[in-house]
Amino acid sequence: MSFNATEPSTTEPELLPRIWARVAGRIVHMRSDLAVVALDMALTVSAFAAMLLLRYDASVPNDGWSKLAGFIPIAMVVVIVSNLAWGLYGQLWQHASLHEARQLIKAGSSTLIALLLIDLGPRQIPLSVVVSGTVVATFLMGLLRFQNRLFSYHRTAEHAGIGVVVIGAGDAGAGLVSDMVNSPRAGFRPVAVLDEDKQRHGRSFMGVPIIGSIDDLPATVERTGANLAVFAMTNADQATLRRAATAAETADVALKIVPGMSSAMRGGVSLRDIRDVQIEDLLGRKEIVTDLDPVSKILRGQRVLITGAGGSIGSEIARQVMECEPELLLLLDHDETHLYDIATELRGDVVVQVLADIRNRHQMRAVFMEHRPSVVFHAAAHKHVPLLEAHPTEAALTNVVGTSNVLDAAAKVGVERLVAISTDKAVYPSSVMGASKRIGEQLVISRTPPGAAYCAVRFGNVLGSRGSVVPTFMRQIEAGGPVTVTDPRMTRFFMSIEEAVQLVLQASALAEPGSGGEVFMLDMGEPVLILDLAERMIRLSGRQPGRDIEIEITGVRPGEKLAEELIALDESESPTVHPSVCRVATVAIESELLEQGVLRLEKLAANLDAIRCRDLLREIAGTDAVSLADPITAPEENSFAS
Secondary structure, three states, X not given: OHHHHHHHHHHHHHHHHHHHHHHHHHHHHHHHOHHHHHHHHHHHHHHHHHHHHHHOOOOOOOOHHHHHHHHHHHHHHHHHHHHHHOOOOOOOHHHOOHHHHHHHHHHHHHHHHHHHHHHOOOOOOOHHHHHHHHHHHHHXXXXXXHHHHHHHHHHHHHOOOEEEEEEOOOHHHHHHHHHHHXXXXXXXXXXXXXXXXXXXXXXXXXXXXXXXXHHHHHHHHHHHOOXXXXXXXXXXXXXXXXXXXXHHHHHOXXXXXXXXXXXXXXXXXXXXXXXXXXXXXXXXXXXXXXOXXXXXXXXXXXXXXXXXXOOHHHHHHHHHHHOOOOOEEEXXXXXXXXXXXXXXXXXXXXXXXXXOOOOOHHHHHHHHHHHOOOEEEEOOOOOOHHHHHHOHHHHHHHHHHHHHHHHHHHHHHOOOEEEEEOOHHHOOOOOHHHHHHHXXXXXXXXXXXXXXXXXXXXXXXXEOOOOOHHHHHHHHHHOOOOEEEOOOOOEEOEEEHHHHHHHHHHHHHHXXXXXXXXXXXXOOOOOEEHHHHHHHHHHHOOOOEOOXXXXXXXXXXXXXXXXXXXXXXXXXXXXXXXXXXXXXXXXXXXXXXXXXXXXXXXXXXXXXXXXXXXXXXXXXXXXXXXXXXXXXXXOOOOOOOO
């Protein structure tokens, strides 16, 4: 009761100052727009005078002009007050939009209502003149304010800049065209729009015609002289994007893209959102659907440790684990720069940096004893095939001994769940790297404590990881070539880092306690021909392979295979509840050979005995195909197929 009684008295004193502050602010803006105010008054006089002449067919009665003279001051006051109330002064009209147009209409409507009420008394001028004069005055004031916008469309067609064909006439495409039209200094000139909806063909937007579909891009480029196409269909599937990429290749123009629905949801697409088409946009992989509930259940409130946290895979694991709200996120790496970078990116009170080396057994035990993690993601590894062919002792120390140290420390503190990152190169390993990763898989299987859920997750190449083929191709293309491919027949499996880590997390939730250690394999889709990948990336840059940029065949390097496999003949796979993750039943290496082999590898590596270290890796992994390359021969820097 008392609350209701006091509410008006407390709000009214607060409301009146706010209203007065707004009015005072608009009066200040009006003072800075005195020229516009004067023009509004002149347009008001002209509009009513013209409508009076029209009403009487230019034969105005003798008292008509005198009555108008008495009405005009009232009309001008009403117009100025209405315009002031609706914020028509102090605007930057060169950037006016639909919002300002609505304000103008509201001001005109308010003016008309006020003048009609005033004219209901002793009528000074005909009612038709009041209505038509107000409408014409509002139109003229709108024309005054929107003249820059109206004539900018015409100027856009004439200004210099890169001719752009926008693919997509939806909200994203319209936003891009609008941004290009209103920002001519950005250097982009929209010349045409293409859209798959035929009902839109023949129409135009802001003076830019919608003239066809994606397949018409080559003809459109030839007709308009455009040198860039921008794909702005934010909800299109990859098949549509690949059609656009093919059309751009045929048209010999560069293709760029807007990133997707997220930009539109943030409030529209602009020139800032345009980026290069990335090769993962065109791989044709189905969108990964992940169930975050089981992942969150095993990570929320847990102490999670990630080895190799500064690497490409490790850092992405850290990002995605952070979303699951762990109690503590331990980022472990021996590279201080990469460790600092990911820790700075994530921040948060739960993030702890651990500068340590997995090859140091005592250090690993100390770290695990201090922080006592319950979940471990083991992503630390050496991965470059040619480099490890030349340095097998490093492969043994990091990929084998390091993994052994992590498993040993995990067992000491009772880690409940451990996930080790493996590779398709562990299947029929032909390289030092592959052999070392196969041994790592086997260690996970044999060292899993009773009741714990340990697993290794096997997958192929990830796009964009440091030192991988895609960023290297990009650097070579930017340098003008040549792009180096080891063999025209070479194929590889590819997956983006983000989706690979999503599936790694899914696999971590699928591992069953007490299973004795498991191996999971990710669905990598179809293998990609490296030569096709190189040619596609060159074309995406707006250049032609063989004409603008040469492709150089360098030959297969030691340890490389023409094609990788995800499962061996003596292994079997079984489905899991996730369609992109399957369980692999692998043949175990004899336990004594494995454990004794790890100890011998550590001694040989410590003595820098590269030849015997390589031979022992081959013996333990069970392959006769490990390269016997000269251990002191460094690999060529510009070759990359793996």
